[in-house]
Amino acid sequence: xxxxxxxxxxxxxxxxxxxxxxxxxxxxxxxxxxxxxxxxxxxxxxxxxxxxxxxxxxxxxxxxxxxxxxxxxxxxxxxxxxxxxxxxxxxxxxxxxxxxxxxxxxxxxxxxxxxxxxxxxxxxxxxxxxxxxxxxxxxxxxxxxxxxxxxxxxxxxxxxxxxxxxxxxxxxxxxxxxxxxxxxxxxxxxxxxxxxxxxxxxxxxxxxxxxxxxxxxxxxxxxxxxxxxxxxxxxxxxxxxxxxxxxxxxxxxxxxxxxxxxxxx
Amino acid sequence: xxxxxxxxxxxxxxxxxxxxxxxxxxxxxxxxxxxxxxxxxxxxxxxxxxxxxxxxxxxxxxxxxxxxxxxxxxxxxxxxxxxxxxxxxxxxxxxxxxxxxxxxxxxxxxxxxxxxxxxxxxxxxxxxxxxxxxxxxxxxxxxxxxxxxxxxxxxxxxxxxxxxxxxxxxxxxxxxxxxxxxxxxxxxxxxxxxxxxxxxxxxxxxxxxxxxxxxxxxxxxxxxxxxxxxxxxxxxxxxxxxxxxxxxxxxxxxxxxxxxxxxxxxxxxxxxxxxxxxxxxxxxxxxxxxxxxxxxxxxxxxxxxxxxxxxxxxxxxxxxxxxxxxxxxxxxxxxxxxxxxxxxxxxxxxxxxxxxxxxxxxxxxxxxxxxxxxxxxxxxxxxxxxxxxxxxxxxxx
Numbered sequence: 001x002x003x004x005x006x007x008x009x010x011x012x013x014x015x016x017x018x019x020x021x022x023x024x025x026x027x028x029x030x031x032x033x034x035x036x037x038x039x040x041x042x043x044x045x046x047x048x049x050x051x052x053x054x055x056x057x058x059x060x061x062x063x064x065x066x067x068x069x070x071x072x073x074x075x076x077x078x079x080x081x082x083x084x085x086x087x088x089x090x091x092x093x094x095x096x097x098x099x100x101x102x103x104x105x106x107x108x109x110x111x112x113x114x115x116x117x118x119x120x121x122x123x124x125x126x127x128x129x130x131x132x133x134x135x136x137x138x139x140x141x142x143x144x145x146x147x148x149x150x151x152x153x154x155x156x157x158x159x160x161x162x163x164x165x166x167x168x169x170x171x172x173x174x175x176x177x178x179x180x181x182x183x184x185x186x187x188x189x190x191x192x193x194x195x196x197x198x199x200x201x202x203x204x205x206x207x208x209x210x211x212x213x214x215x216x217x218x219x220x221x222x223x224x225x226x227x228x229x230x231x232x233x234x235x236x237x238x239x240x241x242x243x244x245x246x247x248x249x250x251x252x253x254x255x256x257x258x259x260x261x262x263x264x265x
Numbered sequence: 266x267x268x269x270x271x272x273x274x275x276x277x278x279x280x281x282x283x284x285x286x287x288x289x290x291x292x293x294x295x296x297x298x299x300x301x302x303x304x305x306x307x308x309x310x311x312x313x314x315x316x317x318x319x320x321x322x323x324x325x326x327x328x329x330x331x332x333x334x335x336x337x338x339x340x341x342x343x344x345x346x347x348x349x350x351x352x353x354x355x356x357x358x359x360x361x362x363x364x365x366x367x368x369x370x371x372x373x374x375x376x377x378x379x380x381x382x383x384x385x386x387x388x389x390x391x392x393x394x395x396x397x398x399x400x401x402x403x404x405x406x407x408x409x410x411x412x413x414x415x416x417x418x419x420x421x422x423x424x425x426x427x428x429x430x431x432x433x434x435x436x437x438x439x440x441x442x443x444x445x446x447x448x449x450x451x452x453x454x455x456x457x458x459x460x461x462x463x464x465x466x467x468x469x470x471x472x473x474x475x476x477x478x479x480x481x482x483x484x485x486x487x488x489x490x491x492x493x494x495x496x497x498x499x500x501x502x503x504x505x506x507x508x509x510x511x512x513x514x515x516x517x518x519x520x521x522x523x524x525x526x527x528x529x530x531x532x533x534x535x536x537x538x539x540x541x542x543x544x545x546x547x548x549x550x551x552x553x554x555x556x557x558x559x560x561x562x563x564x565x566x567x568x569x570x571x572x573x574x575x576x577x578x579x580x581x582x583x584x585x586x587x588x589x590x591x592x593x594x595x596x597x598x599x600x601x602x603x604x605x606x607x608x609x610x611x612x613x614x615x616x617x618x619x620x621x622x623x624x625x626x627x628x629x630x631x632x633x634x635x636x637x638x639x640x641x642x643x644x645x646x647x648x649x650x651x652x653x654x655x656x657x658x659x660x661x662x
Contacts, residue, residue, distance in 0.1 A: 172342015
């Protein structure tokens with residue numbers, strides 16, 4: 001009897017368990033399905049939101065700040081730029097220069113491989129009184145000589161004020177390479193068209209920072225937006241002693257240097 | 266250590282972007298403009314003694330104009346997009362004016378040549394058969410009026426066109442100089458003197474080429490070289506060469522005297538990096554020697570025999586052709602030897618032999634105008650027609 005009861009119980013229990021289990025399974029499956037569906041919806045929604053990231057070029061005016069005192073010459077920015085923009089070997093969209101200034105005022109400047117692999121320590125024969133690194137890139141000049149003299153308008157200024165190159169229009173005459181006072185341009189060895197820093201325009205339009213800024217470990221490179229209220233970079237430029245490169249040429253760069261020394265070429 | 270301090274190149278400044286082809290381009294447009302000026306000296310300014318070279322210089326101008334764009338095409342990264350300069354010019358660019366200037370000048374030269382050779386073209390059409398007849402009938406453009414009245418009108422139009430051609434030729438070549446002079450990033454190029462230097466050296470090279478061509482062609486065809494014509498060409502050449510060299514020196518002297526930042530890089534450039542081609546070829550061999558030689562022709566004309574005059578003028582003209590080429594070389598290549606860092610020099614540039622921008626290509630481009638001239642001469646003689654034929658319509662002198 002006890003065995004019967006046991007068996008009955010077992011059967012009942014079994015049925016109960018089976019029922020609960022089936023129900024549970026159904027709930028779990030339904031829940032899981034629901035969860036999957038809702039997760040999918042959320043993802044799709046997010047994706048759509050991301051894909052349809054509303055970017056209005058007229059609402060931005062990018063500015064760039066290099067804090068010379070913070071640069072350690074690690075070369076992360078150069079490597080990041082190279083990867084991000086598929087920069088060909090021996091050409092540079094950005095590079096780092098190392099300055100050693102002697103007591104007598106002589107400048108010893110080098111930039112091995114554009115500073116891509118960092119800098120080997122160097123023993124100077126001169127009495128060096130200061131040394132620093134200077135990251136360089138296209139200055140995205142407002143009064144840009146390269147844009148002015150491009151014969152076909154392949155170099156142009158975007159609504160955000162960036163100097164860009166339309167490689168499908170460029171005829172590869174190299175006139176812009178000659179005209180850039182900063183050595184920022186080169187003729188791409190594969191496309192045979194002018195190439196230079198685009199300030200990672202493809203990233204900016206997705207709300208991301210430039211590859212060099214993103215990868216700078218010390219915050220020596222900063223990207224700002226002059227049209228954003230309370231922008232940190234705009235604030236620094238407005239309140240600190242910042243310098244432009246070759247200001248005598250009146251190219252009106254948008255790249256500012258903090259802690260700039262007169263020796264910088 | 267000092268050497269290291271004096272040598273930093275921006276990392277992208279390792280390559281010379283403008284090669285031998287861009288040296289050749291201003292050289293050829295200079296010959297175009299200079300040859301045109303020679304023909305205008307006859308047609309507009311009434312220098313009748315230049316009659317023997319009037320036709321030659323017009324056709325030489327056209328022949329070189331025909332190849333003026335080829336060095337650019339050979340240089341472009343995308344020559345197939347070259348027409349963009351004409352179709353979608355960007356008007357703030359000096360280079361975009363090229364299509365307009367080149368086009369206007371080409372039309373002007375073609376119309377003037379057509380008017381100069383119109384009578385011969387009609388005669389050729391009348392006296393030949395088959396394809397040749399059809400071709401020259403087409404070239405005659407359906408105008409067969411060779412009456413003295415019509416020919417007088419031709420002459421009048423030629424004078425107007427030749428006069429208009431002077432500013433056109435000056436703009437054509439001045440613009441080439443402007444393309445360099447307006448590059449403020451380059452310490453060696455950036456001077457308002459640049460277009461003027463280019464212009465004067467263009468006239469120098471044009472006169473020199475016409476003198477060489479005239480003497481060579483006349484000698485080759487067994488005719489007598491006109492001493493008065495050579496004397497006149499030599500005098501003009503002396504004047505323009507002197508002005509050219511003066512301007513070239515003034516540029517350097519001003520830079521040196523002002524002691525601006527530019528001089529810091531220009532000094533080592535001209536006294537060391539391009540010393541051979543600048544001081545040696547351009548200034549001493551190319552300027553001083555012809556100055557003395559032509560000085561002899563101009564100042565001692567009474568004591569010179571015709572042969573001696575022709576030989577001296579010929580040699581001086583050849584040297585001046587080299588001088589102008591070396592000037593183009595020194596400006597184009599010299600201006601790229603240093604980095605925009607202002608304190609570093611590249612490896613010196615040696616042109617490749619073969620290849621799109623090589624020496625062989627340059628020679629081919631330079632030979633084509635002479636082939637054009639010889640084909641032209643085959644049908645329409647470059648030598649002037651007998652005086653009597655032109656008497657009725659004489660305009661010059």
